[in-house]
Amino acid sequence: MTLSTRSSAVHVRGLRKSYGDHAVLDGIDLDVPAGTVFALLGPNGAGKTTAVNILSTLVRPDAGEVVVAGHDLRREPESVRRAIGVTGQFSAVDKLLTVEENLRLMADLHRLGRREGTKRIGALLARFELADAATKPAAACSGGMRRKLDLAMTLVGRPNVVFLDEPTTGLDPRGRRVLWDIVHELVDEGVTIVLTTQYLDEADQLADTVAVLDGGHIVAEGTPAELKRRVRGGSVTVHLADDRALGSAAQAFPAGTVDSDTCTVTIPGGTDVEGLRSILDRLDSARVNPEHLEVRTPDLDDVFFALTDSDTRKAVQ
Ligand SMILES: Nc1ncnc2c1ncn2[C@@H]1O[C@H](COP(=O)(O)OP(=O)(O)OP(=O)(O)O)[C@@H](O)[C@H]1O
Numbered sequence: 001m002t003l004s005t006r007s008s009a010v011h012v013r014g015l016r017k018s019y020g021d022h023a024v025l026d027g028i029d030l031d032v033p034a035g036t037v038f039a040l041l042g043p044n045g046a047g048k049t050t051a052v053n054i055l056s057t058l059v060r061p062d063a064g065e066v067v068v069a070g071h072d073l074r075r076e077p078e079s080v081r082r083a084i085g086v087t088g089q090f091s092a093v094d095k096l097l098t099v100e101e102n103l104r105l106m107a108d109l110h111r112l113g114r115r116e117g118t119k120r121i122g123a124l125l126a127r128f129e130l131a132d133a134a135t136k137p138a139a140a141c142s143g144g145m146r147r148k149l150d151l152a153m154t155l156v157g158r159p160n161v162v163f164l165d166e167p168t169t170g171l172d173p174r175g176r177r178v179l180w181d182i183v184h185e186l187v188d189e190g191v192t193i194v195l196t197t198q199y200l201d202e203a204d205q206l207a208d209t210v211a212v213l214d215g216g217h218i219v220a221e222g223t224p225a226e227l228k229r230r231v232r233g234g235s236v237t238v239h240l241a242d243d244r245a246l247g248s249a250a251q252a253f254p255a256g257t258v259d260s261d262t263c264t265v266t267i268p269g270g271t272d273v274e275g276l277r278s279i280l281d282r283l284d285s286a287r288v289n290p291e292h293l294e295v296r297t298p299d300l301d302d303v304f305f306a307l308t309d310s311d312t313r314k315a316v317q
């Protein structure tokens, strides 16, 4: 085992998976350091669920080297299974059982014993704010509650590596917040989290590393801040007092977009300190006093759209 595989909770090289002649994963490399959060981002059909299913032993890859929690996926799938927890995109909850019975089923599967199981179930019910619903059949729970139960079930066995496929889809803002807090707590305890998400703010909030999957490849990888830096986006909008000032500002910034309804000029880029200083200098030279400046820094949305659009993808690689 190499040093990199030992310090990585998930180590992937040359992972391939095709369905028919459709190469869903066309040679993927990943390294997730232990105790960090890794977010896989991509449009519908990009292969996120396929990747999670392979890493969690549910689907066989066509080729590639995969080591999860120190165990080779091909040679020791049982050991991988013991070390991980998976919350799939679609709920694994048994609707005929109550909330508590679903958790008990997991405790029994992990052979926790009566006392330890009851303790763990009680703690999870409290943590996920499900205690009041413990005796309700899961069928009578809302979608969001079932989602939380699903995740609680994943945690019964105290996994080292947790895979979460779109964990907050269908949760209300409070439910999302509860889940984000739990992810942070798990990471503090040393757990490694691999999640997929469509929500860019979620990746921004939670992930140490983000990888963008598109067309079978990882088209970008880095910290949220690094990815934002790689994409030119954002803008500065200068708000002006009257038409005269607007005219002068428009002349000073020929690349700007003038909106006479809102009396503004929007200048692309220029959102860093140097850019703002140069905008203010230019306004000074044109003897224009702005009412105020509005800075829109690039967010992960800009990154996502830039990287999953093949024309701009070439520009940033
Ligand atoms: N069992 C299967 N048989 C055939 N094709 C499949 C199978 N599973 C997935 N695919 C195809 O693989 C591609 C990737 O699917 P996948 O579910 O991994 O995407 P995803 O990124 O998770 O999408 P979403 O955001 O919609 O959840 C899709 O084109 C899908 O139709």
Ligand SMILES: [Mg+2]
Residues within 6 Å of the ligand: 048, 049, 050, 089, 165
């Ligand atoms: Mg999916």
